[in-house]
Amino acid sequence: MSGSNPFDPKLYTADAISAETKAINDAIIKAMDGAPDWWDIGAQEVRDARARGDGPFPLAPKSPRARTIEIDGKGGKIALRVxxxxxxxxxxxxxxxxxxxxGAADQQxxxxxxIADNVGLACVSVEYRLAPEHPYPAGPDDCEAAAVWLVKNAKKEFGTDKLTIGGESAGGHLSAVTVLRMRDRHGYTGFKGANLVFGAFDMSMTPSQRAFGNERLILRTLDIQKFGDAFMPPHVDRRDPDVSPLYADLKGLCPALFTVGTRDALLDDSLFMYTRWIAAGNEAELGIYPGGAHGFxxxxxxxxxxxxxxxxxxLKRVVG
Incomplete structure (x- = not known):
């Protein structure tokens, strides 16, 4: 956890998990017991259920402060929730x-x-195209388009050109991909920091992904496999750095914070990516949270x- 040595073995033991966290995990497993799989009933039905607040995730109220900007992308207009x-x-x-x-841009x-209130940042969430209707590279293309637009327009739109980036789970993955694309395709290395929260960084599957098994604590091994199959067409090399940033050249990137719980199937992804980020000469922090499930x-x-x-x-520190 914050202020702790992330490589302290005690953080990874059952004794480190609080009674509150155990109770939350038990409630998640109970809520997901018997729930249908999205690949059986269709992704859109699950999206609609999430929008109603059905399922394990709490329904996030809509902010009256939110507005929408539309920008151009390769697949048409992209909505940005601000x-x-x-x-x-x-x-x-x-x-x-x-x-x-x-998921959707208006569900968090x-x-x-x-972040807007505590850090003072203008938050811009991307409504990127979703698989399986729009597989790779549609989602990464939309996130790249949003980043390019911000590099050109943030100063005019928000009065500042200090950019940070971040997201959770697939959003952590897409954030890392976007940072790399901006460096390699646009020569942009100006992000002040990347907040990468329990991201998936190896689409060929890390050991923790493969070993997690079938416990319905948000994300099982089978879920990871099905999500990957929906996102990536069969011809895609799953260790291509554009889909698996763990295998990318990570030199010259911004500071990053990697956050993950010890009961997350994606634990290895953050551990591995943090060490590679550091080994490439970049600044990074690693937050390990005992018992934290995926999405905690x-x-x-x-x-x-x-x-x-x-x-x-x-985010406060990197923005200055």
Whole structure:
């Protein structure tokens, strides 16, 4: 956790998990027991259910402060959901999670409001195209287009050109991909920081992904496989750096914060990516949260509060 040695073995033991976190995990497993799989009933039906607040994730209220900007992308118009304070100190390009298949830009308004209020950043969340209707490279293309637009227009739109980026799960993956694309395709290395929250960085599957098994604690091994199959056409090399940033040249990148819980199937992804980020000569932090399940920052509790406070502190520091 914040302030702890992330490589302290004690953080990874059952004894490190609080009673509150155990109770949250038990409630998640109970809520997901018997729930249909999205690939059986169709992605759109699950998207609609999430929008109603059905399922394990708490329904996030819509912010009255939100507005929408439309920009051009390769596949048509891209909506950007904006929640901004007065006189922003910088901009946070946010990319939502959902296995590249589920989720929406308007389903985490409280998260964006928190960053806007606590850090003073204009939050811009990308409504990128979703698989399986729009497989790779559609989603990454839309996130890249949003980043390019912000580089050109942030100063005019928000009064600042200090850019940060981040997201959760698939959004953490797409954030890392976007940072790399901006460097390699546009010569842009100006991001002040990347907030990468339990991201998937190896689409060929890390050991923790493969070993997690069938416990319905948000993300099982089977879920990861199905999400990957929906996102990536069969011809795509799953270790291509454009889909698996763990295998990219990571030199010359911005500071990053990697956040993950020890009960997450994507634990290795953050551990591996953090060490590669550091080994490439970049600054990085690693927040390890005992017992945290995939998506734990969305559930009320001390673990989520601590992780969100670490993220806010990181963004404040990198923006200056």
């Amino acid at each position: 929640i901004a304070p007065d006189n922003p100190k910088g901009v946070y390009l946010h990319i939502h999670g959902g296995g590249w298949t589920l 308004d409280p998260l964006l409001e928190r 920052v969305a559930f009320p509790g001390e673990l989520a509060r601590a992780a969100n406070a670490q993220a806010d502190a990181f």
